[in-house]
Amino acid sequence: MSDYVIRPVHSDEWEKVKELRMTALRDPVAHLAFLEDPEQAAAQPDEFWQQRAARVAQGRKARQFIAEAGDGRWLGTVTLLVEEAGSTDFFEQVVEREQGHLVGVFVRPEQRGTGLTEKLFEAALEWAWSLEGPALGRVRLIVHEDNARAEAFYQRFGFVATGVVLLTADGDAKEREYVYGRPAL
Template identity: 65%
Template sequence: MNEHEIRPVRADEWAKVKELRLAALHDPAAAVAFLETVEEGESRTDGFWQDRAAGAASGRAVRQFVAEGPDGRWNGTVTVLVEAAGTSDFFEGVVERPQGHLVGVFVRPEQRGAGLAEALFEAALEWAWSLEEPALERVRLFVHEDNPRAGAFYRRFGFTPSGHVVPMAEDPSAKELEYVFARPERP
């Protein structure tokens, strides 16, 4: 895994949060991987990025994990959003159970296949399962139907398709497929 450190972001690292997100939005797969365009990302103020980093660094609602190389460069990321039962989700549905929602999955192209995505997911799930009162029952994510590489990785990691399909707002003929990972049984 190239000696990367997998860790949560810190509130003062907003410039790196911004740089990695913009790199993700420039990726050729961004159109089917993210619900934001590069133009939207580039138009955001420094205050937005400062708030985003601070919000993802502490508390229970959200946590962003990064893969930091020995040179200090961030080469991958994943964010866990905590969805409380009864709240609305991204797609205007109602969340039925306390759960995590993985978003913003990205590994720089030159680092793909090195185990970073697996390490990021392990850290994200470990954090999600550590939450109590209420404990999260599952973690989910959505993948665009035209992103088979991502879908294959999620299945290989242990996520399973739930059968829940959501049409994309900008193109209702395009679909997002839900994958879930159930909370492991405690011994």
């Protein structure tokens, strides 16, 4: 039996959303995994964090899942964004199909290797597959070429490399796309 619960974030939990994000951004590989740095995030006003929590707590466009310990401490998180066909993604690429996009993956170091990340991914995928009008056919994620630990986990979980490679903003490194297809009914 686990000593945590996997659940979606509630819109009034912005302070915990902020705390876990700031912790994630201080991780040694954060520069490979996230599109912002701790200084940028710390400079954001409370309203930013309140709006961020509200966006990932309701509606169809995004959902953030957390693992919450019995004492209320958040142990890890993942966010699933819904990308609409024809929209533009973070890399300025046009999205070809309605799909999910996993972002913001973080698990506290002491929880890594315990199965918690798998449970977070399962919750996010279950939510993705439950969406209707239109249903999502796949979920993708992007991983930096130097983030071997994350890439190995994604492959073990069942994500498959598509062969799509994107350049980082500075053009010095590559980001690889992985997808997880919707299970057949």
